[in-house]
Amino acid sequence: MITIKPKIPFKIYTFDSVDSTNNICKELALKGEKTAIVIADSQTQGKGRLGRSFFSPQRTGIYMSLLLRPDISPKDCNLITTAAAVAVSDAIDTISGKNTLIKWVNDIYLDGKKICGILCESGFSNNDGALDYVILGIGINLFTPENSFPDELKDIASSVFTKSVNDSDIKRKLIEEIINNFLLIYNRLPDKEYMKRYREKSFLTGKTVSFEKNGVQCTGVVADIDDDAKIIIQTSSETVTLFAGEVTLKF
Numbered sequence: 001m002i003t004i005k006p007k008i009p010f011k012i013y014t015f016d017s018v019d020s021t022n023n024i025c026k027e028l029a030l031k032g033e034k035t036a037i038v039i040a041d042s043q044t045q046g047k048g049r050l051g052r053s054f055f056s057p058q059r060t061g062i063y064m065s066l067l068l069r070p071d072i073s074p075k076d077c078n079l080i081t082t083a084a085a086v087a088v089s090d091a092i093d094t095i096s097g098k099n100t101l102i103k104w105v106n107d108i109y110l111d112g113k114k115i116c117g118i119l120c121e122s123g124f125s126n127n128d129g130a131l132d133y134v135i136l137g138i139g140i141n142l143f144t145p146e147n148s149f150p151d152e153l154k155d156i157a158s159s160v161f162t163k164s165v166n167d168s169d170i171k172r173k174l175i176e177e178i179i180n181n182f183l184l185i186y187n188r189l190p191d192k193e194y195m196k197r198y199r200e201k202s203f204l205t206g207k208t209v210s211f212e213k214n215g216v217q218c219t220g221v222v223a224d225i226d227d228d229a230k231i232i233i234q235t236s237s238e239t240v241t242l243f244a245g246e247v248t249l250k251f
């Protein structure tokens with residue numbers, strides 16, 4: 001197991017295998033731990049957004065969750081997701097020399113394929129409904145899995161590196177870079193300065209996408225992403241602003 005030394009102290013838990021690092025973080029949060037970082041070599045029940053699973057085979061990826069206690073309103077939780085997307089994308093670029101992009105809201109893409117997903121889960125106080133904790137889960141396909149990706153992912157998923165060279169060293173460097181990048185942004189979250197970088201790295205801006213609005217399938221061109229991370233799409237008849245959901249690239 002690797003030893004991580006982020007510049008800002010956080011208690012770090014490392015495991016060979018867990019069901020989900022987000023679940024371990026939740027247990028820590030409910031036991032009263034203030035902040036923590038949980039890292040595993042593999043996950044047996046890695047969770048993705050929208051109830052999907054996240055493929056988490058042994059050694060080839062980074063599966064990491066941060067337990068945070070941000071002093072923000074629940075409606076601003078998506079700032080953490082978008083800040084993390086910038087931190088991770090920049091960290092991957094620095095360590096790999098590649099040029100990753102962010103697909104709204106929180107997927108990282110390399111050469112048109114997904115290499116990283118981010119899942120934020122929040123907990124609220126029973127007393128007053130205030131935000132109690134946020135768990136920021138980051139899953140990166142670092143190396144191509146030994147038996148490649150399962151059939152359902154082959155066309156849409158990729159990895160940062162095709163071969164596993166000196167794997168624990170690269171993993172450690174990348175994890176440290178992500179944590180350091182993220183905490184720098186996190187400490188200045190409300191100024192939304194990082195959204196400039198998010199827009200520079202936007203994979204979808206200028207592209208034609210399909211999306212669902214009020215149960216109807218629509219098509220439009222992505223015009224911009226605003227400071228609240230809402231995506232602005234121009235259809236043939238109107239400008240649509242979406243806060244959450246999924247947009248799909250149309251070729």
Ligand code: BTN
Nearest residue numbers: 020046047048049117118137139
């Ligand atoms: C997605 O692509 O939909 C989000 C994937 C998030 C995966 C990470 S891996 C670490 C953390 N633990 C989980 O179970 N999920 C997140």
